[in-house]
Amino acid sequence: MNGVWEWFAWLNQAHGINLPVFYDSYDRQRFFAGLLTTLELSALSVVASVVIGLIGAWLLGTSSIIARRLVHGYVHAFRNTPPLIQLSFLYFAVGNLLPRLEGVGGSSRPLLDGFAWAVITLSLFGGSFNVEIFRSGIEAVPASTIEAAESLGFGRWRLYRHVVLPLALRICLPALSNNLVNLVKTSTLAYAIGVPELLYVSAQVWSDTMNVREMMNLLLVAYVGIVGVLSFGLRRLETALRVPGLGTVGGRI
Amino acid sequence: MLDTIAERPAPAAVASARPAAAPAVMLANVRKSFGSTRVLNGVTLSVKRGDVTCVIGPSGSGKSTLLRCINALTPVDAGTVVVEGIAVHDPALDKLALRRRVGMVFQQYNLFPHKTALENVMMAPIHVLQEDREEVEARAVALLTKIRLLDKAHCYPGALSGGQQQRVAIARSLAMRPTIMLFDEVTAALDPVMVKEVLSTIRDLAEEGITCILVTHEMGFAREVADQVCFTDHGIVVEEGPPEMIFTQPEDPRTRDFLGHVTF
Numbered sequence: 001m002n003g004v005w006e007w008f009a010w011l012n013q014a015h016g017i018n019l020p021v022f023y024d025s026y027d028r029q030r031f032f033a034g035l036l037t038t039l040e041l042s043a044l045s046v047v048a049s050v051v052i053g054l055i056g057a058w059l060l061g062t063s064s065i066i067a068r069r070l071v072h073g074y075v076h077a078f079r080n081t082p083p084l085i086q087l088s089f090l091y092f093a094v095g096n097l098l099p100r101l102e103g104v105g106g107s108s109r110p111l112l113d114g115f116a117w118a119v120i121t122l123s124l125f126g127g128s129f130n131v132e133i134f135r136s137g138i139e140a141v142p143a144s145t146i147e148a149a150e151s152l153g154f155g156r157w158r159l160y161r162h163v164v165l166p167l168a169l170r171i172c173l174p175a176l177s178n179n180l181v182n183l184v185k186t187s188t189l190a191y192a193i194g195v196p197e198l199l200y201v202s203a204q205v206w207s208d209t210m211n212v213r214e215m216m217n218l219l220l221v222a223y224v225g226i227v228g229v230l231s232f233g234l235r236r237l238e239t240a241l242r243v244p245g246l247g248t249v250g251g252r253i
Numbered sequence: 254m255l256d257t258i259a260e261r262p263a264p265a266a267v268a269s270a271r272p273a274a275a276p277a278v279m280l281a282n283v284r285k286s287f288g289s290t291r292v293l294n295g296v297t298l299s300v301k302r303g304d305v306t307c308v309i310g311p312s313g314s315g316k317s318t319l320l321r322c323i324n325a326l327t328p329v330d331a332g333t334v335v336v337e338g339i340a341v342h343d344p345a346l347d348k349l350a351l352r353r354r355v356g357m358v359f360q361q362y363n364l365f366p367h368k369t370a371l372e373n374v375m376m377a378p379i380h381v382l383q384e385d386r387e388e389v390e391a392r393a394v395a396l397l398t399k400i401r402l403l404d405k406a407h408c409y410p411g412a413l414s415g416g417q418q419q420r421v422a423i424a425r426s427l428a429m430r431p432t433i434m435l436f437d438e439v440t441a442a443l444d445p446v447m448v449k450e451v452l453s454t455i456r457d458l459a460e461e462g463i464t465c466i467l468v469t470h471e472m473g474f475a476r477e478v479a480d481q482v483c484f485t486d487h488g489i490v491v492e493e494g495p496p497e498m499i500f501t502q503p504e505d506p507r508t509r510d511f512l513g514h515v516t517f
């Protein structure tokens with residue numbers, strides 16, 4: 001590994017391409033901590049937004065009018081407003097209403113830190129789209145298939161678990177992939193509330209080192225890599241779930 | 254040929270559980286409307302245990318609705334539906350108890366597209382009855398053998414022909430070990446060879462003592478295999494009786510008119 005770091009030091013000396021995040025141990029430490037934060041933020045939001053989407057779509061299918069109204073209200077609120085405003089609103093307005101935790105020596109800190117608020121906002125933002133995506137998938141499951149399962153004695157929950165969801169997931173996976181990729185990219189907004197994620201630490205590095213051009217390129221490469229891994233995984237899932245006679249013929253990788 | 258459904262109680266044993274005279278299915282004055290469309294106008298019908306009953310009649314006369322009332326896919330507006338002693342018209346009906354005994358096969362097969370033929374057959378016993386997987390698999394393999402589709406066990410429905418899908422759909426229902434089977438125009442989308450295959454499967458079931466009710470346009474089959482033929486028109490049972498009577502000396506002019514258009 002040291003060889004790699006030294007190569008970047010040489011790159012700086014010989015060609016003036018300055019990437020201290022590789023050869024300088026302090027910058028390296030904060031850059032990779034930022035990368036890790038972005039990965040955690042993305043992974044938690046992706047998982048939570050899918051769970052929110054599933055629960056919301058399930059509630060939309062129940063007979064409770066109150067539950068359906070609540071889900072509709074939530075979807076409208078989070079789908080139709082900019083995520084940056086949601087983040088600021090939750091962090092500054094709602095966050096300040098929560099009780100603070102007492103620390104040592106009379107100091108106190110907020111109940112939820114910026115990272116937690118970023119996860120919550122991103123999950124709610126992505127989840128509002130996922131509700132609609134799952135709903136469209138569920139509604140595309142033919143009524144006749146559902147009746148066949150009912151005739152076999154499947155009750156509501158088993159029907160959902162074994163027939164409706166597996167089919168709905170296959171139908172809506174392309175749309176879901178789009179939204180999850182978008183969500184990972186939206187995680188850079190956490191910068192605005194001071195979460196030390198990848199964009200935030202990169203900005204710190206370039207203000208210290210004045211290497212904006214290099215850091216911008218590095219950021220782009222990093223996001224292409226992160227999103228690439230996610231899309232690759234989702235494509236693999238799509239291929240693994242593909243069955244004959246369902247969905248599109250094309251779309252091979 | 255008929256011994257492949259293992260562990261099924263002998264028909265005699267099933268019958269002895271209740272007075273032999275009690276009908277397997279009994280409908281009395283059943284009414285059903287969809288909005289302002291009256292579909293069933295007081296249907297009365299009784300089906301003996303182990304009999305094959307064919308329901309015939311013009312399109313839109315309410316045949317499918319009649320079948321769907323028997324397994325509670327369509328709730329009735331009025332009248333009584335009693336299936337093996339279960340009051341199906343009762344709003345407090347235990348649907349699972351009913352559907353364990355009544356299998357239904359549809360014209361469009363409606364297999365689960367994300368499951369292989371074998372998994373389609375195994376799904377309900379495993380998830381609904383929560384039976385032991387190995388036992389269920391053995392039974393499913395026996396059923397696929399019986400319908401001569403064991404070589405297609407690991408194919409998805411999308412890779413099966415219509416006739417093959419229809420036979421898998423029948424096996425899927427049989428895996429629940431029903432005592433009554435409902436078939437709604439199951440041969441309508443099949444070529445003549447497939448029709449024969451599916452009908453011979455149904456004939457086998459009848460010989461095993463399963464009560465079969467079919468909506469069908471296969472008059473030849475009805476004439477040959479049915480114990481009872483039932484002619485419906487405009488939401489009522491116009492005439493019912495043994496096939497030789499309905500087909501040779503129908504009493505009602507509407508039956509005569511309908512059969513006049515049928516070629517055997």
Ligand SMILES: Nc1ncnc2c1ncn2[C@@H]1O[C@H](COP(=O)(O)OP(=O)(O)OP(=O)(O)O)[C@@H](O)[C@H]1O
Nearest residue numbers: 287288290292310311312313314315316317318319
């Ligand atoms: N869910 C429904 N909503 C409204 N009308 C319905 C519904 N189901 C059936 N009908 C109407 O009820 C009538 C009888 O339908 P049904 O499917 O029982 O007829 P059928 O005898 O099975 O006809 P076919 O031989 O064409 O299958 C038709 O006029 C149909 O339009």
Ligand SMILES: [Mg+2]
Nearest residue numbers: 316317318438
């Ligand atoms: Mg019909």
